[in-house]
Amino acid sequence: MESQWLFNLLLMLQFVILIVVSAWAFRLSKRLKRLKLQQDEVALNQKKQVQVLASGSIGMGRRLVTIEKKLNLAVEKQSEILSKEGGVSYNRAMELLEMGATIDDLVSKCGLIRAEAELINLLKQESRRNSDYH
Template sequence: MASLSLMHWLLMGNMGLLLLVGAFMWSLKRQQNQDANRLDQAVGSLQQAHQAMSKSTIGMGRKLKQIDGRLQHAERKVVLPTTDEATFQQASRLVGLGATASDLVDSCGVARGEAELIVSLKRQTAH
């Protein structure tokens, strides 16, 4: 067998190196494809989650709008007591707790005659 010349050794070395670089490049390309597939799956999952959240948010918005409409409708129906009614209710509660006519004049600002009338009516209903 004839001995190989330096040129042959260099060509075989270069061929081996080329095969090694080719295998490395193929491995990198394969890894890149796998990463791309995983990213595609992750993006798909995120898109589905986003769509579900969007639908849920829209549904919640509609429900809140319904509740707000009902609340506004109910608020229109509520009749707040007039200032005199509120004062009478407060005075009546105070008398129930044991307040006197003077206490009502001082705390509620009602006239002395009204305070005495409230006290006497409350006492009569208590008996």
């Protein structure tokens, strides 16, 4: 009788453990589903953010290409203007200054106005001072 009672007690204990483990597994399963949904939502948000960043980067890239084309065009136009307006005369003026020319020489030989000749002379003097310090 005692063994029957012990057997019933163990059987009951197993049944209670089975119910507790089942309830725990059910709660764990619900929690895992909830975490999976949260993970899917986070992944979707990250995917959307990457798409937004990628489209923004593409737009910026296109703008940069457009700006680069405009800059190259402006540089070309500037070079054309300098060559048409005697940009070489500035180089010639610097060479003449190296050889000891005066401001009046620059005006007469390079076709510069007096203010330009004085500015080039000042730049040359400043350049000499800087090279003397180094």
